[in-house]
Amino acid sequence: MTRKLITITALAAALSAAGLSHAAEFRLPEFDTITLQNGLTVYLMERHEVPLISVRAVVKAGSVNDGKQAGLSNLTGDALLLGTTAHDKAAIDQAFDYRGARLAGGAGAEASTVQANFAKADAAALLPLFAEVVQQPSFNDVELGKLRTRKVNGIKQAKEAPRNVVQTYYRAMLFGDSPYGIPASGTVDSVGALKQGDVQRYYQQYYRPDNAAIIVVGDFQKTEMRKQIESLFGAWKASGPAPARQDNGKVQADKARVLLVNKPDATETTFLIGGAGIARNDPDYVPIQVVNTVLGGRFTSWLNDELRVNSGLTYGASSQFGTLSQTGTFAISSFTALPKTEAALALAHQTYQRLWDKGIDKATLESAKAYVKGQFPPRYETGEQLAGLLGEMYANQVGREQIDNFTKSVDSLTPEKAKALIDKHFPRSKLQTVLIGKADTIRDIAKTYGDVTEIDITADGFR
Template identity: 85%
Template sequence: NKKHQHTPPRPRPAARGGGGAPPPPPPPADFRLPAFDTVTLQNGLTVYLMERHEVPLISVRAVVKAGAVNDAKQPGLSNLTGDALLLGSKQHDKKSIDEAFDFRGARLAGGAGTEASTVQANFARADTAALLPLFAEIVQQPSFDDAELAKLRERKVNGLKQAKEAPRNVVGNYYRAMLFGESPYAIPAGGTVSSVGALKQGDVQRYYQQYYRPDNAAIIVVGDFQAAEMRKQIESLFGAWQASGPAPAAQDNGKVHADKARVWLVNKPDAIETTFLIGGAGIARNDPDYVPLQVLNTIVGGRFTSWLNDELRVNSGLTYGARSEFATLSQTGTFAISSFTALPKTEAALALAHKTYQRLWDKGIDKATLESAKAYVKGQFPPRYETGEQLAGLLGDMYASKVGREQIDNFMKDVDSLTPERAKALVDKHFPRNNLQTVLVGKAEAIRGIAAQYGDVTELQISADGFQP
C-alpha cells in the first residue's frame, strides 16, 4: 500500500482588536490533496481510498480507460455502453436498482467521454451495505437488456437529430474533426445518427468484454469510512472480477494538424447567427504548465472580466459572450476562442476576436492584470474540491490522465511564482499564434467571403450524420 500524505492548511491569523484600518484579508489557505491509500488487487484493479469524516456520506466511482477514442468505425459505441450499464444487472432489473437508490435518497449516474467511462454513486454511510453491492453488480455484471437498450439507442438517435439545430451543440465536434483528421481524437463521443442507429446488443457486449476489465479500471471511494474495513469490502465485491484475453494496447490518439491557416465553413442555410471557434493545439492534462496556463487563460477568456468578453460583449455588444479554453486530453489538447454573433455582425466579431487575442503578443500581460488573475484562480480552486464527490472525480481524472498529485499540491506555489516574464514565455510556448484553425457554423452564402479572409476554406453541410467533409 502506498499512503499519500498531506500537509494541513496553514491556520489563518486571528484579526486584531482595536481601532484603525481593518487588517488586510488573509491569503487563501494553501491547498493539499487529502491523504489517500492506493491499493492494487491481485486481479489488477486499482483502488483509491480517501477517508473524509466531516459528513456521513460516501462517494464511489468506477473509472474505465475506454471512451470515444476506442470506438474505431462505430462512433457512439462507448457512449451507448457507458449509459447502458445503468439499464440493470443480471440479478436486478433497472426498475429495482433505480428504486433502491431513489428510496434512500442516493444518486447513481454513468456515462462515457473521450477517453474514460465512469459509473458513480453517492449515498449515506448507513446505506453502504445495501448499495455498494448493487454498484458492484452494475459495474461487473450488466445485463444490457435488449428492450431497454433499444429504447436508449432511440433516445440517443433522436438527440443527435435535434442537436444540429443548435450549432453550439455540434461546433466542437467539427472543430475536433478538423484538428485531428482521421485519428481517434476526432471521433465524436456521441456518435452520429447512422453509427448509433446501427449499434446492436452484441456490439455493446463485445465492447464491454474488451475494455471493462479490472486491469483497465479503478475503483475510487471517498467519504466516511475506515480504510481497512472498506478495502475488505472492495476486495470481496470486486476481487473475483477477471479479465479475459490480453489487456487493451496503448494507442496513439492523434496530434493537431495545423500546417496552414484553414477554415471549415459549416453551412446551416436557415441560421441567423454565426457560431465560431478559433485556435489550434493545446496541452495534455498532465502537462507541467497546466496550472499557470489556467491563470493566463483566465485573462484571455476564462472569466466574465476577460479580454475577450470585455471586448466582444461589454464594450462592443457584438456577442452575448466570448471565452477561451485549453481543453485537455491525456496525450494532447486543443485551445479555442469561442463565441457566436448575429449574422450581420460576423465580420466585425471575427476581426475583434483576432485583434483581442493578438494583445497577448502586441502588449503582453502586465503585473497588475496578472496579479488579479492569480487571485481569482486561487479563490476558485479550493472550492472545486470540497465535497467527496468532487474529490472522487479528481482522483478519477488523475487515474485516467496520469496526473500526479504534485500538480494539485503545488497549485498555490505554481500560481504564486508566475511572473510577467514567465507569462510571456508560456504564451509564446503554448498559445497558438500562426496557422490558426477556424470553424464557422452559419449561413454560408452570407459569410463565404468573410471566411476566406482567415485561411483555406472547406465547405460542409451541417448534418446529424457526420462531421468530416
C-alpha cells in the same frame, strides 16, 4: 451546490479585492492507493465531515476506442445502468431512489465512469448493487433499443443549436481521422447501426480490472472499506491481453483552415478559433490556467470585455484549453448576430493578438492569480468532487504534486514567465476556425481566415 459554489467564489473575490489575496494553500487530502491481485486500482480517501460516501468506477475506455463504430463507448457507458444479470433496471432505480441516493454513468473521449453517491447508512445495501452494475450488466436488448433510439434523436436535435455541437465539429476538424477526432456521441448512422453484440464485445474488451480503478471517498474506515472492495471486486476477471496504449493523434495545423458548417436558417454565427493545446498532465497546466484567465477565462477577461462589454457584438466570449491525456486543444469561442460576423471575428483576432503585442502586465497578472486561487479550493470541497478529481488523475496520469503545488505554481508566475508560456502554448499562426452559420452570408468572410471546407449541418457526421 451551484449556488454554494457561487457564494464561495464571490467571497474569495471580495477578499482579494480587500487585499487578502493570499489564499490558503490547498493540498489534496491523504488517500490510500491499493492494487488488487486482479490488477484493479483502488483509491480510498476518508472524509468524516458528513455521513456520505461517493464511489466511482473509472475505466480507461472512451470514444478513442470506438474505431469505425462512433458512439459505441457512449452507448455502452449509459447501457450499464439498464440492469444487471440479477436485478432489472426498475429494481436498481428503486433501490437508489428510495434512499435518496444517486447512480449515474457515461463515457467521454478516453474514460468511462459509473458513479454513485449515498448515505453512509445505506452503504451495505447500495455498494453491492454498484458492484453489480459495473461487473454484471445485462445489456437488456429491449432497454438497449430504447436507449439507442433516444441517442439517435438526441444527435439530430443537438444540431438545432450550434453551440451544442461546435466543439464536436472543432475536434473532428483538428484531429481528422485519428481517434481523438471520433465524435463521442457518434452519428445518426453509426449509433443506429449498433447492436447488443457490439456493446457486449466492447464491454468484454475494455471493462476489466486491469484497465479500471475503483474510487471511494467519504465517511468510512479504510480497513473495513478495503475488505468490502476486495470482497465485491476481487473476483472480477480479465480475459485476453490488456488493451495496448495507442496513439490517439495530434492536431493537424499545417496551414490556416476554416470549416464552414452551413445552417441556412441561422440568424447567428457560432465560431471557434485556435489550434493545439496541452495534455492534462502537462507541467504547465496550472500556470496556463492563470494566463488564460486574462485572455478569456472569466467574465472580466479581455475577450469578454471587448466582444461583449465594449462593442456589444455578443452576449459572451471566452477561451479555454481542452485537455486530453496525450495532447489537447485551445479555442476562442463566441457567437454573434449574422450581420456582425465580420466585425466579431476581426475583433476576436485583434484581442487575441494582444497576448504578443502588449503582453500581461504585473497588475493584471496579480488579479488573475488571486481569482484562480480563490476558485480552486471550492472545486474540491465535497466527497463527490474529490472522487471526480481522483478519477481524472487516474485516467490522465496526473500526479498529486500538480494539485499539492497549485498555490506555489500560481504564486511563482511572473509577467516574464507568462510571456514564455504564451509563446510556447498559445497557437499564433495557422489558426484553425470553425464557423456555423448561414454560408451564403459568411462564405466570403470565411475565406479571409484560411482554406475553406464547407459542409451542411444536416449531413450525418461532423466533417
